[in-house]
Amino acid sequence: MKRRTFIGILAGAGASLATGTAGAAGNHHFTGYPDSYGVLFDSTKCIGCRKCEAACNAVNELPKPELPFDDLSVLEKRRRTHHDTFTVVNKYEYNGKPVFRKIQCNHCQEPACASACFVGAFKKEPTGAVSYDASRCVGCRYCMIACPFEIPTYEYHDPITPRVRKCTMCQPRILEGKLPGCVEACPKGALVFGHRDELLQIARERIRKHPELYVNHIYGEQEMGGTNWLYISGVPFEILGMREDLGITPAPQLTTGALSVVPAVVGLWPMFLTGAYAITKRKEKIAAEERAHAVQKAVAEAEAEAAKKLAAALEKAEREKQAAIDREVKKALKEAEEARKKAEAASEGEE
Amino acid sequence: MAHVATPSKKFWTPANIITAIILVIGLVLTVKRFSMGIGAVSNLSDDNPWGIWIGFDLLCGVALAAGGYTTTAAVYLFGMKKYHSAVRPAITTAFLGYAFVVFALLYDLGRYYRLPYPLTIYPGPTSFLFEVGLCVALYLTVLAIEFSPFLWEVLGWAKIRHLVHKLTLALTIFGVILSTLHQSSLGGLYLIAPSKLHPLWYSIYLPLFFFLSSIPAGLSMVILEGTLSHKYLNHKMDEEHHHGFSPVVLGFSKAASVVLFAYFCMKWIGVAMDNNWSHLGTGWGLWFLVEVLGFVLLPCILYAVAAREKNERVAFYASIMTVAGIILNRLNVSIIAFNWRLPAEARYFPSLEEFLITVFIVTLEITVLRICLNKLPILHQHPQFRDAH
Ligand code: SF4
Ligand code: SF4
Numbered sequence: 001m002k003r004r005t006f007i008g009i010l011a012g013a014g015a016s017l018a019t020g021t022a023g024a025a026g027n028h029h030f031t032g033y034p035d036s037y038g039v040l041f042d043s044t045k046c047i048g049c050r051k052c053e054a055a056c057n058a059v060n061e062l063p064k065p066e067l068p069f070d071d072l073s074v075l076e077k078r079r080r081t082h083h084d085t086f087t088v089v090n091k092y093e094y095n096g097k098p099v100f101r102k103i104q105c106n107h108c109q110e111p112a113c114a115s116a117c118f119v120g121a122f123k124k125e126p127t128g129a130v131s132y133d134a135s136r137c138v139g140c141r142y143c144m145i146a147c148p149f150e151i152p153t154y155e156y157h158d159p160i161t162p163r164v165r166k167c168t169m170c171q172p173r174i175l176e177g178k179l180p181g182c183v184e185a186c187p188k189g190a191l192v193f194g195h196r197d198e199l200l201q202i203a204r205e206r207i208r209k210h211p212e213l214y215v216n217h218i219y220g221e222q223e224m225g226g227t228n229w230l231y232i233s234g235v236p237f238e239i240l241g242m243r244e245d246l247g248i249t250p251a252p253q254l255t256t257g258a259l260s261v262v263p264a265v266v267g268l269w270p271m272f273l274t275g276a277y278a279i280t281k282r283k284e285k286i287a288a289e290e291r292a293h294a295v296q297k298a299v300a301e302a303e304a305e306a307a308k309k310l311a312a313a314l315e316k317a318e319r320e321k322q323a324a325i326d327r328e329v330k331k332a333l334k335e336a337e338e339a340r341k342k343a344e345a346a347s348e349g350e351e
Numbered sequence: 352m353a354h355v356a357t358p359s360k361k362f363w364t365p366a367n368i369i370t371a372i373i374l375v376i377g378l379v380l381t382v383k384r385f386s387m388g389i390g391a392v393s394n395l396s397d398d399n400p401w402g403i404w405i406g407f408d409l410l411c412g413v414a415l416a417a418g419g420y421t422t423t424a425a426v427y428l429f430g431m432k433k434y435h436s437a438v439r440p441a442i443t444t445a446f447l448g449y450a451f452v453v454f455a456l457l458y459d460l461g462r463y464y465r466l467p468y469p470l471t472i473y474p475g476p477t478s479f480l481f482e483v484g485l486c487v488a489l490y491l492t493v494l495a496i497e498f499s500p501f502l503w504e505v506l507g508w509a510k511i512r513h514l515v516h517k518l519t520l521a522l523t524i525f526g527v528i529l530s531t532l533h534q535s536s537l538g539g540l541y542l543i544a545p546s547k548l549h550p551l552w553y554s555i556y557l558p559l560f561f562f563l564s565s566i567p568a569g570l571s572m573v574i575l576e577g578t579l580s581h582k583y584l585n586h587k588m589d590e591e592h593h594h595g596f597s598p599v600v601l602g603f604s605k606a607a608s609v610v611l612f613a614y615f616c617m618k619w620i621g622v623a624m625d626n627n628w629s630h631l632g633t634g635w636g637l638w639f640l641v642e643v644l645g646f647v648l649l650p651c652i653l654y655a656v657a658a659r660e661k662n663e664r665v666a667f668y669a670s671i672m673t674v675a676g677i678i679l680n681r682l683n684v685s686i687i688a689f690n691w692r693l694p695a696e697a698r699y700f701p702s703l704e705e706f707l708i709t710v711f712i713v714t715l716e717i718t719v720l721r722i723c724l725n726k727l728p729i730l731h732q733h734p735q736f737r738d739a740h
Contacts, residue, residue, distance in 0.1 A: 080397065116543050118481035119465075119473040136473045139461020141400035142480050146543040153397040154461065156390030162461040246546055255479055255542045258558050262482065262532060269528045273428050277520065280430030 032109035036128030037174060038196040038228035039183055040203055041102055043240060044213055045190035048075055048089055048100035052182035052191065056087045056104075059170060059181030075100075078241070083153045086167040087182060094235040101240040102182070102191075104167035105130060105151045106220060106227035112251030116146035121164075128196060128228040129169035137164060148224055148246050169228070196228055203232050225250025370714055377711025380704055384458055392704040399690060399699035401459075403709055406685035408455035410537055411678045412448055413487070414561070417569030418576075419445025419494060420523075420530035425606075427523045434602060436595030437573050439501065439729045444576060444720065446494040449487065451716040458708060479539040486533030493526050504733035505726070535562035541684055549688035551630050551639040554621035557684070563614040567607040567650075568677040571670035574600050574607075578667045584724055589731035601658055604666040607673065608654035615647045635688065642683060646676025 054069035056062070062084045067074060075091040080103070082088075087104035111130045114122035121136040122143060132152075139162055144152045155162040170180035178184070183191040192202060200221060207214045219231035223246050231237070238244050384392045395402050422441035425431045457463040469475060469484050476482075496515060503512040538561030545553050554560065577596055581588070622628065630636050650672040657666035686699060701709075724730060 082397065112543055115477045116480065118469040118475040118478040118484060120475040121473075136468065137462065138465045138468050139463075140459075140480060141395075141461070142478065142540070144397065144400035145540075145547070148544070148546045150398065154395075154400060155388075156393075156395060157388040158461075159384075159386055159388040159391075160462075162388065243546060251543055252477060254545065255477070255539065257555070258535075258539050258542055259477075259479065259482070261558075265531050266528060269531060270524055273424070273524045273527055277428045277524075280428065284430060 032196065032226060032228070033124070033126045033128065036126060036196055036228055037169075037193065038107070038128050038199050038230060039169075039180065040192040040194070040199040040230045040232070042190050042192070042206070043099055043101055043231065043233040043235070045188045046089070046100040046102065047188055047190075048072065048091055048098065049187065050075075050089055051185045051187055052102060053085070053087055053089060055181040055185030056167070057085075059173070060086060060168070062086070081105075081151055081153050081166065083155045083163075083165040086165065090241065092235075092239055092241065094239050099233075099235050099240065101231075101233075101242070103149075103151075104182075104229070105169070106149050106229040107167075107169050108224055108251070109226040109228065110224075110250035110252050112146040112148055112224065113143035113152055115252040115255065116142045118142065125171060127169070127171055127174050129171040129174065131168065131171055132164055132166065134161075134163045139164075146251065148243070148251070196230070199230050203230060206232060222248040224248070225253075370718055373707075373711055373714045374718075376707055377715070380708050380711065381458075383704075384708065389459070389461065392702065392708065394699060394702040394705065396697075396699065398693060398697050401685060401689075402699055403682075403686065403701045403705055404455060404459040406682050407678070408459075408709055408712060409452055410681035410685055412452040412455065413534065413537060414565050414568045414677050414681060415572050415674065416445045416448030416452070417530065417534060417565040418573040419448075419497075419569070420526045421566055421569035422573055423497070423523045424527050425602075427519055428527070431602065433595065433598045437577065437599045437603075440576060440580065440724075441569075441573050442494065442497045443501070443723055443727075443729050444572065446491075446498040447716055447720055447723070449491045449494055451712055453487070453491065455709075455712045458712075479536045479542065482536040483533050483540065486529045486536065490526060490529040490533065493522050493529065497522055497526070501723075501727040501729055504728050530565070531562055534565040535559065537561050538684070541689075544689075547690055547692075548684065549630075549635055549691045550625060550627045551622065551635055552684050552688045554625065556617060556621045556624070559617060560614065560621070560680075563610060563617060564647075564677055564680060566610045567614070567673050570603040570607040570610075571650075571673040571677075574603055574666055574670040575674060578663070578670075580724065580730065584730060587724065587730045597663065600663045600666050601661055604654045604669065605658040607669070608651050608658060611647055611651035611654065611673065615643065615651060618643050618647065635691065638683075638688075642676065642679055646672060646679055650676060 050069045050072065057064070057069070065085070075089070078090055079085075079088045087102060089100050089102045092099045092101065107128055107130045109124070111122060111124060114120075114124060114130065117137075118140065119136045119138055121133045123131050123133070125131050139154075141152075141154055141164070143164060144150075144154065152164045152166045154164055170178070173180060179193050183193045192199060194202070200218060203218045203221075207216055207218075213234050214232055215234065215236060217232075217237065219233070219237050219242060220227040220229055225248060231240075231242070233240060236244075380392055389395060393402060393404075418441040422434065422437050426434050426438050453466075456466070460466065469481050470488055474481060496518065500512050500515050503509075503515070535558035538557035538559070541548050541553065541557055542555070577599065581596060622631075631639065650669045653665055653669035653672065656662065657664075657669055690698065
């Protein structure tokens with residue numbers, strides 16, 4: 001495959017990452033579906049009777065717990081949600097008096113679990129519920145890492161088809177026009193079901209009318225961008241084991257910034273790297289040229305040198321040859337002279 | 352006729368016996384995991400959904416396999432030809448590293464058989480995990496192609512061998528892009544959980560931290576493995592690998608030192624950004640200083656010394672410390688400083704079986720690596736394809 005096509009595909013993936021992000025879990029503030037439902041929990045009314053737990057267990061057809069629901073001794077221990085317990089009531093103490101608080105999925109307006117899931121198994125429904133689709137789930141449990149309220153749980157002992165489990169807000173019952181199981185079962189009216197807007201109004205009303213009973217805060221109005229489950233309380237929420245430092249940034253916004261860098265990386269790296277490669281190649285080319293040049297020069301110099309040497313050698317040889325000839329000639333002349341003298345002397349003697 | 356006795360190489364050396372025992376235990380635990388569920392072998396819980404299979408096998412595995420992209424980029428893109436001898440071992444370790452990361456993932460995924468879902472029918476692009484999955488899948492493919500010539504050479508398939516060779520540049524660039532993306536997105540995974548990760552480790556720069564630190568991690572692994580294989584696999588090496596290794600060690604030391612320093616500075620910018628100075632006075636602060644001073648700054652200095660004094664021994668120690676530091680950092684982010692607010696009894700500590708499965712996977716990887724180094728033209732060039740690069 002051509003490099004360009006290759007990178008093109010990736011850039012496409014990057015771009016879809018960015019736009020997908022913007023659309024689904026946006027970097028614009030999603031304020032929830034307008035008519036979505038929610039539940040208001042009022043801790044001043046809760047008596048810790050666990051009727052909501054029992055109802056949840058029945059409605060969701062969950063396995064019966066070891067101890068029956070009317071055994072209140074479990075309240076002595078801090079409990080969290082479990083794969084067969086979608087909601088629990090915990091007991092806390094404030095100024096020597098017991099206070100109770102129910103825990104379940106808060107059905108965030110912009111759920112961290114949905115933003116984290118890499119197969120889109122979680123979905124914010126128009127009813128306000130955050131639903132989970134086990135038929136998509138791969139079982140990576142990133143949703144559990146992401147949820148700031150520590151809600152999703154897992155069927156760790158199922159080897160083949162384990163599921164993430166959490167409160168469904170009784171979405172099927174809501175669609176049938178019924179109340180969520182826990183709300184219906186609460187004997188004290190500690191749980192109110194309704195449109196989220198209305199619940200906020202009710203909560204504000206209660207706080208306004210009885211400032212001596214409530215702390216002036218509706219938990220879930222803003223936390224993590226807002227949740228469809230809302231809480232009011234007579235004691236600081238921290239006492240009820242609820243984090244007050246979560247901030248109001250919706251979870252998806254924690255990652256959009258970093259995710260949006262992807263297309264830039266995909267776009268800029270190839271340019272930079274091919275650039276680096278080109279520079280390297282150019283350097284190499286220049287180096288090669290310089291080398292070739294140097295070699296040429298060296299060769300030329302060597303040749304010139306050699307020619308000079310040759311000429312010198314020739315000249316020397318010539319000179320030597322001449323000298324030799326001269327020497328030979330001299331020698332011959334000398335010999336001739338001597339021979340002549342000898343001959344002369346001999347002829348003189350004969351006479 | 353005189354019988355020439357071939358020196359019978361003993362197969363059941365102590366190392367091989369230990370390997371065999373680990374592999375058998377691993378197989379038994381594998382059966383247990385896949386027949387009785389994750390819960391039967393691990394201490395994972397609703398509070399701690401990710402343990403060492405993610406914290407060590409995935410996060411450390413990927414970081415330490417970064418030698419693949421760093422080495423190929425250095426040699427093919429930045430023209431550092433003298434490091435050529437490091438390319439083949441680096442590609443091999445990276446390829447096996449990623450392959451085993453994916454293999455290890457199967458143990459951790461509740462429905463491992465759906466691993467292709469995010470990339471095929473149900474993409475969830477708002478998730479950093481989606482990016483990790485996409486890039487790791489693509490990069491594993493790139494590495495497989497880069498690794499394949501070693502097989503073609505042994506098989507003598509010259510045509511396809513040369514075809515792959517032609518793709519070198521494209522594969523290298525693609526590898527760098529993919530590595531940048533998924534090394535950083537592993538850090539990005541934790542951006543969604545500011546309320547769970549200790550502030551000294553949580554930062555909006557987490558993706559950058561993970562990317563930056565993967566570079567010295569990769570370089571250090573090349574030095575570490577190279578030094579070890581020089582000691583133990585000397586006979587498998589050709590001239591280039593013999594003599595070419597010194598410049599690799601010194602050059603990589605220099606690079607690692609520079610990047611470690613940049614990473615060190617970034618870590619402090621991270622602390623300053625969120626004004627987390629007050630946390631430094633706590634026990635967690637001390638632990639943070641151990642990581643940042645002891646396992647980032649110190650190896651950074653050692654590497655600088657090694658490069659300057661041309662001391663390969665110091666470089667070797669620096670590489671050990673860097674690798675240890677990367678492992679420490681990844682474990683801090685994923686396990687140790689994660690869920691730091693939970694009461695002690697709800698904190699996670701891996702079960703013995705979890706440990707053993709991790710040891711099993713690492714042993715399996717080393718075994719395959721040993722076989723590859725022994726049978727394939729990795730530490731030496733295939734005679735028929737000499738100088739094909
Ligand atoms: S409370 Fe947790 S599980 Fe429920 S919607 Fe919010 S993030 Fe998801
Ligand atoms: S465990 Fe399932 S639902 Fe949760 S993030 Fe992973 S794939 Fe999504």
